[in-house]
Amino acid sequence: MSSKISKPAQYPFSDSFPILNEKVSGKSLVYLDNAATSQKPQCVIDALTEYYEHINANVHRGIHELSRKSTIAYEEARARLARFIGAAEAEELIWTRGTTEAINLVAGSWGLDSLKEGDEILISTMEHHSNIVPWQLVAQRTGAILRYIEIDDQGRLVLEDFPDLLNARTRIVSVSHISNSLGTVNPIRQIAEQTKSAGALLFVDGAQAVPHRRVDVQELGCDFYAFSGHKMCGPTGIGGLWARRELLESMPPYHGGGEMIRTVGRDESTWADIPHKFEAGTPNIAGAIGVAAAADFLEDLTFEAIAEHERSVISYAIERLSSIKDVQIFGPKDLVERSGVVSFVMGDAHPHDIATILDGEGVAIRAGHHCAQLVMHHFGVSATARASFYLYNSKEDVDRLAESLGLVQAIFSTS
Numbered sequence: 001m002s003s004k005i006s007k008p009a010q011y012p013f014s015d016s017f018p019i020l021n022e023k024v025s026g027k028s029l030v031y032l033d034n035a036a037t038s039q040k041p042q043c044v045i046d047a048l049t050e051y052y053e054h055i056n057a058n059v060h061r062g063i064h065e066l067s068r069k070s071t072i073a074y075e076e077a078r079a080r081l082a083r084f085i086g087a088a089e090a091e092e093l094i095w096t097r098g099t100t101e102a103i104n105l106v107a108g109s110w111g112l113d114s115l116k117e118g119d120e121i122l123i124s125t126m127e128h129h130s131n132i133v134p135w136q137l138v139a140q141r142t143g144a145i146l147r148y149i150e151i152d153d154q155g156r157l158v159l160e161d162f163p164d165l166l167n168a169r170t171r172i173v174s175v176s177h178i179s180n181s182l183g184t185v186n187p188i189r190q191i192a193e194q195t196k197s198a199g200a201l202l203f204v205d206g207a208q209a210v211p212h213r214r215v216d217v218q219e220l221g222c223d224f225y226a227f228s229g230h231k232m233c234g235p236t237g238i239g240g241l242w243a244r245r246e247l248l249e250s251m252p253p254y255h256g257g258g259e260m261i262r263t264v265g266r267d268e269s270t271w272a273d274i275p276h277k278f279e280a281g282t283p284n285i286a287g288a289i290g291v292a293a294a295a296d297f298l299e300d301l302t303f304e305a306i307a308e309h310e311r312s313v314i315s316y317a318i319e320r321l322s323s324i325k326d327v328q329i330f331g332p333k334d335l336v337e338r339s340g341v342v343s344f345v346m347g348d349a350h351p352h353d354i355a356t357i358l359d360g361e362g363v364a365i366r367a368g369h370h371c372a373q374l375v376m377h378h379f380g381v382s383a384t385a386r387a388s389f390y391l392y393n394s395k396e397d398v399d400r401l402a403e404s405l406g407l408v409q410a411i412f413s414t415s
C-alpha cells in the first residue's frame with residue numbers, strides 16, 4: 001500500500017496537518033503540546049483510512065487474500081521502522097504500545113529474569129515516570145537496588161559522578177535521550193561507552209528524540225532503544241522496542257497469549273521466534289502501518305531541515321520568553337544541549353492558570369509535573385508550564401504565545 005505523501009509537505013504545513021486549521025476558543029489554534037503528542041499529517045490519516053477501507057484483516061493467521069495483504073503491510077511497516085532507527089534487521093524491532101510498554105517489557109522480561117539481590121539499576125532524576133516506576137517495581141521484586149544520576153542547576157546530567165556510580169554490581173543503566181520536562185539532550189554515545197566498559201547494559205528512552213533527530217541505534221552503541229509513534233506524527237497506541245537479536249533471543253516472553261507461541265501443551269509451551277515471541281495477541285496493525293507513513297513523511301522532509309527549522313523557532317522562543325518579566329525558564333542555556341521543550345514558571349501565576357488563560361487565546365500548552373516529579377523536586381516547584389515545539393510551529397506561534405503570556409502578566413499584576 002502507498003504510504004507516500006502525494007505532494008511534498010512544506011512550511012507552514014496547514015495543508016499537511018488538517019487539525020492546524022482548527023479554531024480553539026474562536027481563535028486559530030497554536031499547538032504547543034508536542035512533547036505530549038504530535039499532530040498527524042494527512043498522509044498518516046490516509047494510510048489508516050486506506051488500511052481500514054481496503055486491507056483490514058488479522059495478521060499471520062489467515063490463508064485468505066486480505067490476511068496475506070495485511071500481514072505483508074504490517075511486516076513491511078516493521079522493516080520500514082527498523083531502517084528508520086538504524087536497526088540491523090527488522091526482527092530486532094518489537095512493536096509495543098509505546099515507550100512505556102517497551103520499558104515495562106525489558107524490566108518485566110530481562111529484569112525479572114536476570115536481576116538478583118544487590119544488583120544495581122542506574123537511572124537518573126531527569127527521567128519520565130515511565131523510566132522510573134517499572135525499575136522500582138522490578139527492584140522491589142528482585143531485591144535489586146535503584147540508584148540515580150543527579151541533575152545540575154541547568155537540568156543536565158551530572159556525568160562527572162557517572163564513573164563512580166558505575167560498578168561491578170551495575171547491571172543496567174536506563175536514561176532518556178532527550179528529557180520531556182527540560183528538553184535536555186543527553187550525550188548517549190559517551191554514556192554508552194562508559195556503561196559498556198562497566199559491563200552493564202544501556203537502555204535509552206527515545207520518546208522525545210526519534211521525532212526530532214535521526215537516530216541510529218547501532219551508532220549510539222546502546223543495548224535497548226524505545227520510542228512512541230504518536231510523538232513522531234504517527235498514531236497513538238504504537239511504538240517500538242529495539243534490541244540486538246542475541247539479547248532479545250536470550251530474554252523470556254513478557255506477555256503470554258496467541259501469536260507468541262510455537263506449540264502449546266497442557267503444562268508448558270514453546271515460543272515463536274523474535275519478534276513474535278514478544279507480541280502476544282492481535283497487534284495494532286493499522287498503527288504500525290500509520291507509523292511507517294509517519295517515518296516516510298519525516299524522511300521526505302529530512303531531519304536536517306526539521307532540525308534547522310526547530311532550532312530557529314526554539315531560539316526565538318527562548319529569546320522572547322526570557323524578555324518577559326518574571327518568566328524563569330528551566331533547562332540548559334546552551335541550545336546545542338537542548339531540544340524543543342521550553343519549561344517555565346512565571347511569578348506568582350500557577351502553571352495551571354497560565355495554561356487556562358492561554359487556552360482562551362487558542363494557545364495549547366501543558367501545565368503540571370510532566371510525569372517528572374523528581375525534576376520538579378530538584379527545582380523546588382510543584383509544576384511548570386511547558387511549551388513544546390515541533391516541525392510545524394513557526395515564529396508567529398511564538399509571538400502568539402508571548403502575547404498571551406502578556407495577558408497572564410496583566411491579570412496577575414492587577415489581582
Ligand SMILES: Cc1ncc(COP(=O)(O)O)c(C=O)c1O
Pocket residue numbers: 035036097098099100101128130131176178179180205207208228239
Ligand atoms: C521521555 C519520555 N519517556 C516516556 C514517555 C512515555 O511515552 P508513552 O506515553 O508514549 O508510552 C514519554 C511521554 O511523554 C516521554 O516524554
